[in-house]
Amino acid sequence: MSAAPQSTCPLCAGDGGLVLVRTPNYRVVRVEGDDAALHPAFYRLIWNAHVAEFSDLSAADRVACMEGVARLERVLREQLAPTKINLASLGNMVPHLHWHVIARFEGDAHFPAPIWAAPRREALALPRALDAVDQAVVAAWAEATTGAAD
Numbered sequence: 001m002s003a004a005p006q007s008t009c010p011l012c013a014g015d016g017g018l019v020l021v022r023t024p025n026y027r028v029v030r031v032e033g034d035d036a037a038l039h040p041a042f043y044r045l046i047w048n049a050h051v052a053e054f055s056d057l058s059a060a061d062r063v064a065c066m067e068g069v070a071r072l073e074r075v076l077r078e079q080l081a082p083t084k085i086n087l088a089s090l091g092n093m094v095p096h097l098h099w100h101v102i103a104r105f106e107g108d109a110h111f112p113a114p115i116w117a118a119p120r121r122e123a124l125a126l127p128r129a130l131d132a133v134d135q136a137v138v139a140a141w142a143e144a145t146t147g148a149a150d
């Protein structure tokens with residue numbers, strides 16, 4: 001069913017970023033390296049199983065996936081007050097289900113274009129240290145697990 005074999009999949013072979021949260025279904029990572037150079041508040045929710053399309057998931061798994069995306073989005077909004085959150089699930093390069101969750105700011109390197117377009121200007125500094133944002137992501141899942149939130 002998948003468009004590329006699991007054996008060559010980088011999201012099966014590796015974590016795909018700095019892992020902040022692991023659940024039985026997915027992991028939440030912060031993207032590092034060149035992909036995040038211009039947009040450091042760039043996170044991903046990566047489904048653990050090698051499925052290509054969102055509709056490959058069961059109804060319950062689709063809910064779990066999007067609840068995770070929404071939780072991550074809420075944390076970025078609270079921590080960074082971005083102009084907009086961009087959600088994207090492309091998978092053209094890596095056909096292993098993952099959602100990009102990116103805090104965007106007016107005046108950032110691509111705004112208002114997608115981050116995959118040609119850059120228009122230099123990178124914009126974030127309003128808050130990424131360590132603090134990462135810690136808030138970890139805390140959001142810890143609180144949800146213990147029933148203190150949601």
Ligand SMILES: [Zn+2]
Binds near residue numbers: 006010011050051
């Ligand atoms: Zn994979």
